[in-house]
Amino acid sequence: MILLIILLIPFLTGSFLFLFRNNSSIRFVALAASVVNLLLTLLLAFSASASNFAINWINFMGVQFALGYDGISLIMLILTNLLFPFILLAGFNRDQKNVSQLNFLILSTQSALIGVFLAQNAFLFYVFWELALIPVYFILLIWGGDGRRSITLKFFIYTLTGSLFLLFGIIYLYHLTPGNHSTDFAIFRQLHIPESNQIWLFWILFIAFAIKMPVFPFHTWQPSTYTMAPTQGVMILAGVMTKMGIYGALRFLFPIVPLGVLYWQNTIIILSLIGVVYASTIAFRQSNLKKLVAYSSMAHISLMVAAMFVQNQFALQGLLFQVISHGVTIVALFYLVLIIKEKTGTQEFQQMGGLKLKAPQMSIIFLIVVLGSIALPLTAGFVGELLMITGLFRQSAWFAFIGGTTMILGAIYMLYAYQRVMLGEEKSTHEKITDLKSLDYLILVPLIAIILVLGIYPQPIFNLVEESVRSMQNLLSPIATVVSAIVH
Amino acid sequence: MIPHMNLALLVPALPLLGFLITGLGYKRFRNNQAGIIASSAVGLSFLISLSSLFVLRNSGQDSATLTLFNWISVGKMNIPFAFLIDHLSLTMMLIITGVGTLIHIYSIGYMHADNRVNSFFAQMNLFTFSMLLLVMGANYLILFIGWEGVGLCSYLLIGFWFENPAFNYAARKAFVMNRIGDLGFILGIILLFFTFNSVSFSEVFAQASSFQVGAPVITLITMLLLVGAVGKSAQIPLFTWLPDAMAGPTPVSALIHAATMVTAGIYMIARSSVLYILAPTTLTLITIIGLATALLGAIIGLKQNDIKKVLAYSTVSQLGYMFIALGVGAFSTAVFHVTTHAFFKALLFLGAGSIIHAMGGEQDIRKMGGLRTKMPVTYWTFLAATLAISGIPPFSGFFSKDLILSKAFEHNFILYILALGGALLTSFYMFRLLYLVFFGEQRLAGSHPHESPKVMTIPLIILAILSVFGGFLNVPTLFGGDSNFGVFLQKAMTSFSGEELSHTTEISLILISSLLIGLVILFAYRTFVTKVLVPKADGEPMSFFGKFITNKFYIDEFYATIFEKPFRFLSGFLYQKIETTILNPAIEGIGVATLKLGELVRKIQRGNMSFYFFAMVAGILLFIIFILTI
Known part of the structure; x- marks a missing residue:
């Protein structure tokens, strides 16, 4: 009920x-x-x-x-x-x-x-x-x-x-x-x-x-x-x-359709890994903050899809952990995009810069969310990505390597975005800007608290999904064994 | 379980606490309050590290593991949040907190006029915490937390004066280059996990003995870990971020980019000595990388005119020497050089800071000169550090560098000759720096340099004492010592037990190198003091090689051409050509075709919003009633 x-x-x-x-x-x-x-x-x-x-x-x-x-x-x-x-x-x-x-x-x-x-x-x-x-x-x-x-x-x-x-x-x-x-x-x-x-x-x-x-x-x-x-x-x-x-x-x-999955597994993983590199590379090119965040989300989701299709315990637990982690991080990011837009009146990098001078608190919170997004250890993003990359590694070291480039590419475009918005000389249009309001704290502080707490103590989430992941693997593994027995 | 060992948990906890206090309360602290809090946190950590050393020695055991909680436990992967206290980690803890305290105190004076001084100290404490996590972690992943944490703090502190776009660029460059290394590192850790079913040092090293020397998987693991070390410790090809990192405040350069963080790669390889000893191919590669970096750094250092850039390339070069030591299997020697280098290089940077402070921000050594009389404390301490880095007996650098040279001699004669050549270059560029800054006439008109305040000079004096006498930690048997430091570290590391050199050979090596270094110093004196030769101003014509070296072999330009520009091009190409011109229209084409069909049913859609809402709510309510009544 x-x-x-x-x-x-x-x-x-x-x-x-x-x-x-x-x-x-x-x-x-x-x-x-x-x-x-x-x-x-x-x-x-x-x-x-x-x-x-x-x-x-x-x-x-x-x-x-x-x-x-x-x-x-x-x-x-x-x-x-x-x-x-x-x-x-x-x-x-x-x-x-x-x-x-x-x-x-x-x-x-x-x-x-x-x-x-x-x-x-x-x-x-x-x-x-x-x-x-x-x-x-x-x-x-x-x-x-x-x-x-x-x-x-x-x-x-x-x-x-x-x-x-x-x-x-x-x-x-x-x-x-x-x-x-x-x-x-x-x-x-x-x-x-x-x-x-x-x-x-x-x-x-x-x-x-x-x-x-x-x-x-x-x-x-x-x-x-x-x-x-x-x-x-x-x-x-x-x-x-x-x-x-x-x-x-x-x-x-x-x-x-487990046999269909096994048949298409590598195709989907490769498509997803292309998605990781493709979206990350394109994100760097964006002149609009919101669009950059949109492409970053696609890159992260693509890595999750790749992890989903390798179907081992590390990848699946990492994926389900990342479901929470990505959701929290991306919501915080889009909220920050909103208040930046409200303060500066724009989402274009050209017209932004030096916000940290007027809004230091916002810049710190933005930085923490950015770090969560680029999977710095002790944020939730790291735990999820570590397990997913471990899972990919089990399938193929190359998959893990290409998926892992998100560590580098993510740092490139997210820190670029952070610099363009927060750092540098103050823009003259920013004169009247104030720092975060209490509503903003009410939204952002719990979200970054979740990002950090799950990064430091992720185990409760793993315990929650462990059994389901195992039963899902049990569904697949006998079939996989049979198939590999036939193939070899 | 050793009694009182839990005390060691305070060592990282105190700087973390300091970070939280200064970070969360950054608006409230006035004057030097934040600096005092931050310095005391690190200072207390030093005292506790020291007492932990005694606790461990008295316990008669070699190491202690302190487990806090289970961090990640998924399937076979069990990663406890645990610390390992042994002689190696204690050595690093003492360096980090000891030198760190001095640099924190110095910063109170150096940064006093900066209006963001509170957040400066918060970040310094966060760095210290991360660095301690790095050296105290009991497994590769805790080490990795610290590893990335110091990378973050390095990023923040390089870009501390964030109004300047060039500084921000340098900060990002440092972070991204480190991340390139980190990708290799994390893949290495994952492979390690699949090989040993564990990432904790004790379990991995215990199982390593079952592998043969040269086992491919071990070679691959050590290579991947090496990629991380190359990034963090600024070796070829990932070294170009370190000179740019000098954009940060000078105490940051001293602590992060000289004494501690950049030696993390050396620490990690020394920590993994059990694995590296099984991978001779990797060791050879480390030697080659180290030698090439040592020489490249020294050669570029010859032509630099920015005081911090000279020291930065010198750091690159010295890190190369540490890599040579690792490569020839002399792991404890590498850590010994880490130690002495921490003393004299921190001193050099802090001295440089004192000079820059006195010159009102000027960093060009061509504009300095004659500071010997105006800044006596800075001069004498700087001289001590210069003698130490040049390897003049009995200063600290002599003991560690000489040990590296003699290990190189044992290993390979050509290696020895090249490494010795690098050492000669080191003495030359260091004395060039010393003479140009402190001797001759003052060249910048209108400036009135003055000695720095006590809060800055006292750390200089203490570091000078350490730079002079630090070498006596490890007096070789040749001089009647018993290599205390090496023996101390042997409990935490393995090493090659190669042939010992005979004392005659050792003495002749020392005599040759000392003699040559003496000649180089004399040559530098004649060039820069007697002949008063000041390096050419920018833009004056130069010889081909001079230009080549002054422009740092055009490596930055080379990387820009082969990595940065193609990436920018690819990014634009994918976005403008593939995404916008091909994928989008293709899919939209299918959509338009479908739309034509849709026009047939268009008549029902009148665009009345409230009707839609009404229909929707009514429909869903009916739907629920339908469910509940059946």
């Missing part, structure tokens, strides 16, 4: 926001709901007893409304419910139009995302997957920046196309199930589809996730969308929605 409550709180609260007239009470109610949800999630994560929820839903299709979770879902759930209070806080005291609509849409997205991570069958997963797209579409379209119409359209068509493939894949799987048919993940897992079919089915299922994450070369919607999106929108997209892709891949590909 607690799962259903967690699922519904944001959406139901959001639906009642229309009753309030005062913008600050709307925001406060929305925030309160998300904080309650976070507390419930933590309660769930650290309670010993498992919880699930299921009722019959569409009987003739054999579809249940079934919610449940394992360690992987839990990580995603924690990430979502951890980030949304900060995403909502980012709207406080800011001049926005249609506050109740905006908060409603944000909370709806949260509910849909929770649904994606808790769904126990593919049908329900798909419903929530699509539902999550709708409010985000409106957030981008109404509150977005220049060129929002065409960019949002591109984003929408892009993701919808991926979804159609996924829907086709789900229907195909549904027809393969025996007896009265079912869309339960548990039943999908036992299908044992012949390898020749898994090879094409892999792509049918993967496209949607590849677009969402995104994997090179399915990423071209992302930089422009991130740059145009309102801050809260981009926080949702980069912080949580990219992880929908990772989660979907973990749910669908590895358990259901």
Whole structure:
């Protein structure tokens, strides 16, 4: 039952926001709901007893409304419910139009995302997957920046196309199930589809996730969308929605089409590693801070995808750790981009510089987040990347080397960005700039605290996911052994 | 478990505390308060390091491991947050906190007029903490935390005067070049983990004996670790960041870019001596890199006119000597040279700081001169350090450098000749510096140099005493000593037990090198004092070789051409050509084709936002009711 409550709180609260007239009470109610949800999630994560929820839903299709979770879902759930209070806080005291609509849409997205991570069958997963797209579409379209119409359209068509493939894949799987048919993940897992079919089915299922994450070369919607999106929108997209892709891949590909995964494994790893180097190299070229951060996010996600496909314990635990770490870091980064924009009136490096003189506190916080992003030891980013690179190394030392170039390239573009914004001579346009306000501390201090605490003491997260990672490996390893026995 | 050993945990904890206090309260401290707090933190750490040494000696054991908690535990990977206290780490701890305290105190005087002095001390304390983590870590990953931490502090302190874009560029260059090395280092650690199922020193070294000399995997591991050491210790090809790092305040150059951080690579290889002894190929490579760097640094040093640049290239060169020692398997000798070098090079930099302070920020030695009488304390201490670095007996540098030369002689005669040649160049450029700065007439009109305050000169005097007598830590048997220091370190490291040189050979080597060095100093005196030859001003015509050396062999330009420019080009090419011109339109083309289809259903979409919302909420509510009623 607690799962259903967690699922519904944001959406139901959001639906009642229309009753309030005062913008600050709307925001406060929305925030309160998300904080309650976070507390419930933590309660769930650290309670010993498992919880699930299921009722019959569409009987003739054999579809249940079934919610449940394992360690992987839990990580995603924690990430979502951890980030949304900060995403909502980012709207406080800011001049926005249609506050109740905006908060409603944000909370709806949260509910849909929770649904994606808790769904126990593919049908329900798909419903929530699509539902999550709708409010985000409106957030981008109404509150977005220049060129929002065409960019949002591109984003929408892009993701919808991926979804159609996924829907086709789900229907195909549904027809393969025996007896009265079912869309339960548990039943999908036992299908044992012949390898020749898994090879094409892999792509049918993967496209949607590849677009969402995104994997090179399915990423071209992302930089422009991130740059145009309102801050809260981009926080949702980069912080949580990219992880929908990772989660979907973990749910669908590895358990259901393991032979397809083995067949395409190296292809995807190589594409992802190209993505790491490609996005990092392009990031250096950007003249716009927000776009640079967008490409940096793509580089980091690409490394996570590569780690996901090597499928060993180090890589998987590192990946799931990095899910939290990347989410927290990228949300903090985009918030900093927002306040820099508010203070300087620009995102172009040309017009920035010397902010540290006027806002030393902000520069320190920005630096810590930058260091988290470039994986300095004792930040969460290091722990995640260390394990992922270790996992890649086990597959191939070259993979680890190319993935590891993110250490160098990340330092090149992030420190470049830091210098252009914070260091150097003060710009004359900066005269009236003040340092951080208390709201900014309220958002940024907890986020950097998480970055540092997880970097120093990461073990609780590992313990949370260890069992799920092991069972996922157990799913794959017998098959891998069989395959390698046949091959050799 | 040794009683009272936990006290050693305070050694890194105190500078961390100092960092937090000065860092979080940087707005509140006035005058010298932050400097006093920071200096006391490091000073106390020194006293505790010293007492830890006695605790360890009295316990009769060789080492102690202090475990705080389990940092990362995933599958077979178990990495405790643990410290290892043995003779090697204690040596480094004493150098870091001892020399560090003096430099902190000196900085109170040097930085007193800077309006960001509080954050300066916060960063210095953070550096000290990271450096202690580096040398105290009980496994490669804790070492790596410190390793990257000192890199960060180095970045921050090089760019301390952040208004200047050139300084910021130098800071980034240092960080990125170090990161290149760090990638090799971390891959080495990962391979080490897969080879030994552990990254902790004790377990790795215990298992290493099961590998044969020259085992490929060990060679690969040691090579990868070496990449990290080459970056951090500024060896060819990753050395060009160090001279640029002189952009930082001079005490920073003394502490980070001379006495401590840059020797981290030497520490790491000495720490891994058990592995390196199994990899003769890597050792040969280390010798070659060290020799090449020692000579290159010394040759470039001949033509530099910025006082800090001369010292920077001298540091590059001396680090090369330490690499030679490592390469010939004389690990404890390398650490001995780290120690004496920390004394005399810190002294040289602090002396240079005192001079720059007195000259109102001027760093060009062509504009100095005649400072001997105006700044007597600085002069005498600087002279002591110059004698030490030149290897004149019985100053500290003599004992360590001579030991390196004799080990080189044991190893290979050509190596010895080249290393000796480098030592002669060292004496020449150092005495050139000394004579130009302190002798002759004052060349900068209108300046009134004065001796620095006591808070700066007292650290100079203490370091001078150490530079003069520091060598007696390790008096060889030749002079009736018993190589205390080497024996002390043997408990923490292994080494080649090559043939001992006969005393006659040793004495003749010493006589030859001392004689030659004496001649070089005389030559420098005749050139720069008797003939009063001042190096040419910038822009005057020079011989081909002179120009080549003055421009540092055009290595910076070379790297810019083969790395920086292609990277910039690639970055632009990928963005403007691939991303914008090819990928985007290709995908959009597919989109447009789909859109044409979409026009058929366009009629339903009227663009009424509230209708959409209404439909959405109604739909979802119905959906929930639907679920709950079934």
